[in-house]
Amino acid sequence: MSLTVDLSGRVALVTGGARGIGRGITEVLVEAGALVVTCARSEAEPVAETTHEQCDVRDPDAVAALVDRVVARHGRLDVLVNNAGGAPYALAADASPRFHDKVLGLNLHAPLLVAQAANAVMQRQGSGGSIVNISSVSALRPSPGTAAYGAAKAGVDSLTRSLAVEWAPKVRINSVDVGLCRTEQTDDHYGGDARVAAIERTIPLGRMAAPAEVGRVVAFLASDLASYVSGAQVACHGGGEPPVFLHVE
Numbered sequence: 001m002s003l004t005v006d007l008s009g010r011v012a013l014v015t016g017g018a019r020g021i022g023r024g025i026t027e028v029l030v031e032a033g034a035l036v037v038t039c040a041r042s043e044a045e046p047v048a049e050t051t052h053e054q055c056d057v058r059d060p061d062a063v064a065a066l067v068d069r070v071v072a073r074h075g076r077l078d079v080l081v082n083n084a085g086g087a088p089y090a091l092a093a094d095a096s097p098r099f100h101d102k103v104l105g106l107n108l109h110a111p112l113l114v115a116q117a118a119n120a121v122m123q124r125q126g127s128g129g130s131i132v133n134i135s136s137v138s139a140l141r142p143s144p145g146t147a148a149y150g151a152a153k154a155g156v157d158s159l160t161r162s163l164a165v166e167w168a169p170k171v172r173i174n175s176v177d178v179g180l181c182r183t184e185q186t187d188d189h190y191g192g193d194a195r196v197a198a199i200e201r202t203i204p205l206g207r208m209a210a211p212a213e214v215g216r217v218v219a220f221l222a223s224d225l226a227s228y229v230s231g232a233q234v235a236c237h238g239g240g241e242p243p244v245f246l247h248v249e
Helices: 020-031 060-074 097-122 147-166 186-190 193-200 211-222
Strands: 011-015 035-040 050-054 079-082 129-136 171-178 233-236
Touching: 011 020, 011 060, 011 097, 020 035, 020 079, 020 129, 020 211, 035 060, 050 060, 060 097, 079 097, 079 211, 097 129, 097 147, 097 171, 129 147, 129 211, 147 171, 147 233, 171 211, 186 193, 211 233
Parallel strands: 011 035, 011 079, 035 050, 079 129, 129 171, 171 233
Antiparallel strands: none
């Protein structure tokens, strides 16, 4: 018996889906047969076989209008991937309240806004729907320099568990705690190839993830193969981060 992730005929919305990890997720969903719409605050070249919409996912009116456009064009919404997020480095003692508001707004409030709009559609559909929230290992361990981001991602994991209860049985909701991942910005972010290689040696699997590897986890959770998986927090981090004391000489 062969098992295949088949999303044929499903309509998926991927926030932040044209670049980075989001692009990898989008490409895998397309490969699995889904019709994918991506969105971001700025214009972007659409991933092959997708359409792209401009939307600030922190704006409730913009989010409602986006979901309305998707449903008007395609007749349904089966999968939401809340991927948009991120935060620049800033020590918590030095960051302004406005900075923290922006980080929490993008990484916690926005996923809830988009999930609410998607859920309203999915509850009316006979087949319901699936929501996958992209979280981070920053939710699981200290996140110095991105403290508000780590707190927001911990909130996303908690939110996932609560909404999985509130919105069942029509809508399944899961989160993916993503570790270090190679994207087009990796070398610039971590300081070049030598620095990236040194960081990769700390990961049990010996390398950062490829965006498509995150995408395959998302595709599984969105598919019927995961029909009894809801409220789960799935780690996609290559074995995590071994305790520092193991490397002390």
